[in-house]
Amino acid sequence: MTDPLESRLRAKLEHAATRAPQAPPRFSTEVVSRSRRRRMRRNALVAGICVVAIAAPITVIATRSTDERGDVATVATEPALGNPVWDTTPIGKRLTIDNPSEKRPISFWYATTRSGTTVFCQEYKSRSGGSSKFCSDEPVDGKEATDQGSTQSFPPPATGKVLHYGTAQAKVVRVAAVLKEGERVTGTLQTPQGAPQAIWTVSVPANKTVTALEFAAGEGGTIKRIELRPLVVPEANAKSVGRTVEMPGKLDAGLYETPDKSLIWKLDGQAVGVNGLSPGRAVTERGGPDRALIDMGGKPMKVELLEHKEHWFGITSTKTARVALVFKDGTSVSAGTRPDPWKIGGFRMFAGTQQRTNDLYAEGFKIVGYGKEGMELWHEDHEPTR
Numbered sequence: 001m002t003d004p005l006e007s008r009l010r011a012k013l014e015h016a017a018t019r020a021p022q023a024p025p026r027f028s029t030e031v032v033s034r035s036r037r038r039r040m041r042r043n044a045l046v047a048g049i050c051v052v053a054i055a056a057p058i059t060v061i062a063t064r065s066t067d068e069r070g071d072v073a074t075v076a077t078e079p080a081l082g083n084p085v086w087d088t089t090p091i092g093k094r095l096t097i098d099n100p101s102e103k104r105p106i107s108f109w110y111a112t113t114r115s116g117t118t119v120f121c122q123e124y125k126s127r128s129g130g131s132s133k134f135c136s137d138e139p140v141d142g143k144e145a146t147d148q149g150s151t152q153s154f155p156p157p158a159t160g161k162v163l164h165y166g167t168a169q170a171k172v173v174r175v176a177a178v179l180k181e182g183e184r185v186t187g188t189l190q191t192p193q194g195a196p197q198a199i200w201t202v203s204v205p206a207n208k209t210v211t212a213l214e215f216a217a218g219e220g221g222t223i224k225r226i227e228l229r230p231l232v233v234p235e236a237n238a239k240s241v242g243r244t245v246e247m248p249g250k251l252d253a254g255l256y257e258t259p260d261k262s263l264i265w266k267l268d269g270q271a272v273g274v275n276g277l278s279p280g281r282a283v284t285e286r287g288g289p290d291r292a293l294i295d296m297g298g299k300p301m302k303v304e305l306l307e308h309k310e311h312w313f314g315i316t317s318t319k320t321a322r323v324a325l326v327f328k329d330g331t332s333v334s335a336g337t338r339p340d341p342w343k344i345g346g347f348r349m350f351a352g353t354q355q356r357t358n359d360l361y362a363e364g365f366k367i368v369g370y371g372k373e374g375m376e377l378w379h380e381d382h383e384p385t386r
Contacts, residue, residue: 092194100161101151129385156206234258247351273306313351320369
């Protein structure tokens with residue numbers, strides 16, 4: 001699926017690649033630069049277990065995925081250049097709360113690096129079962145308050161909520177997110193046992209733009225204000241190339257070039273999913289005539305599933321005529337496939353709806369592909385993620 005986890009990691013990793021070693025502490029508020037490596041990182045999250053480590057501003061450990069048979073696979077590890085999680089010593093206990101973007105746990109904690117500085121760390125779990133761990137390379141020592149990021153993503157979280165978070169010294173008693181319209185949303189301050197500072201969080205609607213963060217002292221005055229720049233993703237304002245395709249469930253699928261080729265799915269004009277068609281260094285195109293879908297390593301893959309509430313959709317192999325979701329009790333829903341009208345080749349599109357759940361991965365399912373004659377061609381098993 002198009003996971004908010006991979007969307008967040010994509011933005012952070014691309015920012016690190018373009019700005020390292022000098023990087024600001026707020027990766028979530030930076031403009032997302034376009035990189036052909038983006039698709040490779042995305043496929044690593046969708047298609048196999050991967051470990052990624054990069055220089056400033058963060059180090060990431062990302063896990064999850066399956067190979068073309070649906071079995072757990074391993075992707076090559078990139079060596080760490082910065083202060084990876086495994087080179088830090090935790091300080092105090094973790095703060096674990098519900099992530100409103102994923103309805104899965106998200107954890108925050110402080111750690112000491114080898115050089116003796118204090119950094120902020122987090123562990124993020126996605127709805128589809130992926131996870132990431134990383135620590136900022138920017139020390140928080142001596143800072144009244146810092147912005148450490150958010151769960152912003154493109155497309156926005158289906159839950160309609162985004163979590164912002166960071167650090168605050170004891171003098172801070174109140175934190176608020178300032179919205180573009182001028183409204184303020186008050187956040188929460190919590191200090192885990194043994195932690196050197198508090199951890200602040202504030203949840204805002206995903207369709208609202210946060211322009212600043214304000215931190216107040218006990219006497220009520222603002223002691224720090226952090227201005228935020230909106231996350232800018234090229235796909236968000238791109239124009240489609242050629243015609244869009246009306247798919248079941250009132251979804252529209254369109255081809256976009258930004259400059260990579262992407263298949264963007266929209267519902268009522270709002271993006272709800274993206275299939276990248278230009279994966280990066282591994283190959284020049286995602287597929288092509290008589291070629292299978294491929295992952296970041298150039299290996300064949302049978303399907304890339306996306307989901308948004310009751311909608312499930314994506315791309316699959318050219319030989320697949322029908323795709324089915326089979327739930328744990330044996331009930332199922334299915335959707336026919338259709339070729340792309342842009343003549344890219346190498347994949348077919350599918351879309352359908354299911355009324356069973358708004359959290360497809362929570363109870364687990366199997367996705368199955370069938371050929372024209374009704375014979376099973378492939379399947380992937382997804383175990384419950386909650």
